Amino acid sequence: xxxxxxxxxxxxxxxxxxxxxxxxxxxxxxxxxxxxxxxxxxxxxxxxxxxxxxxxxxxxxxxxxxxxxxxxxxxxxxxxxxxxxxxxxxxxxxxxxxxxxxxxxxxxxxxxxxxxxxxxxxxxxxxxxx
Amino acid sequence: xxxxxxxxxxxxxxxxxxxxxxxxxxxxxxxxxxxxxxxxxxxxxxxxxxxxxxxxxxxxxxxxxxxxxxxxxxxxxxxxxxxxxxxxxxxxxxxxxxxxxxxxxxxxxxxxxxxxxxxxxxxxxxxxxxxxxxxxxxxxxxxxxxxxxxxxxxxxxxxxxxxxxxxxxxxxxxxxxxxxxxxxxxxxxxxxxxxxxxxxxxxxxxxxxxxxxxxxxxxxxxxxxxxxxxxxxxxxxxxxxxxxxxxxxxxxxxxxxxxxxxxxxxxxxxxxxxxxxxxxxxxxxxxxxxxxx
Numbered sequence: 001x002x003x004x005x006x007x008x009x010x011x012x013x014x015x016x017x018x019x020x021x022x023x024x025x026x027x028x029x030x031x032x033x034x035x036x037x038x039x040x041x042x043x044x045x046x047x048x049x050x051x052x053x054x055x056x057x058x059x060x061x062x063x064x065x066x067x068x069x070x071x072x073x074x075x076x077x078x079x080x081x082x083x084x085x086x087x088x089x090x091x092x093x094x095x096x097x098x099x100x101x102x103x104x105x106x107x108x109x110x111x112x113x114x115x116x117x118x119x120x121x122x123x124x125x126x127x128x129x130x
Numbered sequence: 131x132x133x134x135x136x137x138x139x140x141x142x143x144x145x146x147x148x149x150x151x152x153x154x155x156x157x158x159x160x161x162x163x164x165x166x167x168x169x170x171x172x173x174x175x176x177x178x179x180x181x182x183x184x185x186x187x188x189x190x191x192x193x194x195x196x197x198x199x200x201x202x203x204x205x206x207x208x209x210x211x212x213x214x215x216x217x218x219x220x221x222x223x224x225x226x227x228x229x230x231x232x233x234x235x236x237x238x239x240x241x242x243x244x245x246x247x248x249x250x251x252x253x254x255x256x257x258x259x260x261x262x263x264x265x266x267x268x269x270x271x272x273x274x275x276x277x278x279x280x281x282x283x284x285x286x287x288x289x290x291x292x293x294x295x296x297x298x299x300x301x302x303x304x305x306x307x308x309x310x311x312x313x314x315x316x317x318x319x320x321x322x323x324x325x326x327x328x329x330x331x332x333x334x335x336x337x338x339x340x341x342x343x344x345x346x347x348x349x350x351x352x353x354x355x356x357x358x359x360x361x362x363x364x365x366x367x368x369x370x371x372x373x374x375x376x377x378x379x380x381x382x383x384x385x386x387x388x389x390x391x392x393x394x395x396x397x398x399x400x401x402x403x404x405x406x407x408x409x410x411x412x413x414x415x416x417x418x419x420x421x422x423x
Contacts, residue, residue, distance in 0.1 A: 034214075055203050057165065057214040058232060062207055084196070089204035096210030 003048040003129050006030040008038035008064065009082070010056040014114070018051055018082070021118045025125065035059025039067060042074060049129045051121075054083040054090065062093050069105040078128045080110040082121070087111045131300075132160040132307040137235035137266075139167045139226055142195070145241035147202055149271050152284045153239065154209070159310045163212040165233050166202065167226065168195040170219045192217045223259045230266060239269045242407070257407055261388065261418050267304060269383075270407050270414045284413060286313040289381035291320065291372045294344065297387035297419040302348065304417055305385065306355050314358040316379045317345055320368040338363050368402045376412050383413040 005027045007018040015031050022029040030045055032038040036058045042050060050068070054061035061083065068074045081090065090111065098104050110124050133156050138145065150164070170191045195217045203213040214233070218225050226238065240257060257270055285308060292298045305315065319341050326334050345361030352359040362379075364371040376384050386403045407414045 054207075055200060055213060055215050057216055057229075060207075060212055060214060063212055084200045085204055085207065089207050093207035093210060096208060100210045 002026055002028045004028045004030055004045060005049045005051060005125065005129075006032060006038070006041050006045065006047040007051045008032045008035070008041075008056070008061065009051075009053040010034055011053070014053065014082075017118070018121065021121050022125070024118075025122050027125065035061060035064040038064050042068060042077065046074075047077065049125060050077055050079045051082050051125075052079050054081065054085040062090065062097075065108065066094070066097060066105055070103060078109045080112060080124055080128065081108045082112045082114065082116075084114045086113065131236065131303045133236045134160050135163040135165065135233065135235045136161065136237040136239055137165045137167060137226070137229060137233060139169070139222075139238065139240045141168065141241065142198060145239070145271055147205070149239070149241070150202060150206075152282055153269075154206075155283070155285050155311045156308070157209065157211070159308050161211070163214070164206055165229065165235060166199050166213070166215040167229050168199070168215075168217045169222045169225045170195070170217070172219060172221065188219055192219075222256055223263065226260060227263060230264060235266060237269060238264070238266050239271060242270045242272050258404060261403075261416055265418050265420060267418070268416045270416065272411055272413050283313070284382050285311040287316065287380060287382045288312060288385050288415070289316045289318065289372070289376050289379060289383070289412075290385040291318050291368070291375075292345075292348070292387065293368075294319070295387055295419075297417055300419070301385060301387040301417040302351070305352065305357070309352075309355050309357045312357050314360065315352065316360050316362060316375065316381065317348055317352075318362040318364055318372070318375050319345055320364045320366065320371045322368065323366055326365065338365075369405050372402070372406055373410060376410070381412055383415055384410060385415045385417070387417045388419050 005022050007015055007029060009015050009018070010033050015033070019029040019031065030041055030047055032041045034056045038052070039059070052061045052065060061081065065079060065081070068077060068079065091107065094105055109128060112121065112124060136153065138150060170188065199215040203215065206213045216229055230238065238260070240260070242257065257268070261268055290301065290305060292301070305312070321337055321341060326337065329337065341363045342361060345363065349359035349361050362375060364375060372384060384406060386406065388403055403416060407416060
């Protein structure tokens with residue numbers, strides 16, 4: 001059975017790019033355009049993998065990542081970060097939130113900085129969920 | 131009323147990271163979330179004879195904005211703030227209102243450069259239009275003319291000019307929400323010369339005493355909240371006197387409530403607010419009144 005992959009990104013061109021890669025590799029693509037919609041989709045669809053942007057309206061990927069990784073039911077879902085925000089800033093932000101909000105979240109499974117080639121994305125997805 | 135989320139509207143020429151940086155003092159109060167908005171005006175990418183819709187130009191402008199926002203966002207993310215961004219080809223005010231609807235910010239920050247062309251872009255009709263159509267407080271940012279930099283400590287010495295309108299109370303609540311960032315607030319009321327015309331010296335002193343007492347009470351109320359406050363009564367033309375007081379007390383910004391009555395009469399928040407917003411060198415925080423939107 002094909003696996004479901006949710007793309008959360010506010011840029012329609014990026015969503016389209018990722019959906020094409022997913023379809024070409026026989027995954028079922030799901031899409032959300034911001035952090036709020038993304039969380040709703042994750043809770044509703046329980047996807048096998050999430051590909052997540054960081055800088056988005058109505059809730060960034062940083063908060064969404066944190067919500068998923070601190071939720072007992074959702075934290076098992078692997079997340080590939082796919083963003084223009086540098087890993088260094090992402091990690092610093094999580095550290096700041098760890099200090100401010102308490103707790104600690106794990107580092108992302110995969111962190112891809114835009115832009116990347118379709119093959120590179122397909123390979124990263126395959127490595128995570130087969 | 132706390133400022134948890136702010137909407138930062140920029141065309142980059144007018145509002146840059148230095149302005150944003152000066153607002154980060156609000157973190158000490160309650161700021162958690164910054165939303166960027168860059169509106170690319172339609173005429174920059176519109177249909178042109180011989181070239182049609184400039185799609186490539188749109189992509190270029192959006193990417194340029196995106197790169198700036200990513201850079202700014204990284205700084206804010208590292209501070210533990212939440213950040214969002216919008217880049218749209220649209221018309222400024224409707225787009226701001228659309229984003230306000232989606233994000234419900236507690237403050238809108240918009241630029242007003244003292245440079246000629248940009249002044250025309252934002253200062254006049256746009257801010258006027260915006261304040262007529264929203265109840266969200268608006269901070270109109272200014273670059274200082276002489277050195278083109280923004281005040282670093284925006285909240286250090288605000289000057290609040292009150293006319294005792296109902297909006298004044300909303301403004302006071304808003305000021306209380308900033309108690310952790312305000313250094314010392316100067317509160318003034320301007321008695322119009324026309325109100326003193328037929329009065330003798332005794333009556334004039336009486337008017338001053340009454341107004342001073344009201345200001346003292348307000349200062350006491352704020353002092354109880356932990357905000358240092360100083361009262362001032364001025365007499366004369368409100369616009370000129372507010373400017374004078376801002377200069378005398380080296381205000382870091384001017385805070386103005388809007389008058390519903392004036393808004394109805396003048397389709398704007400009152401000529402005093404309008405003129406100060408447009409002409410003053412000081413950043414202006416405008417607190418609009420309640421509207422039947």
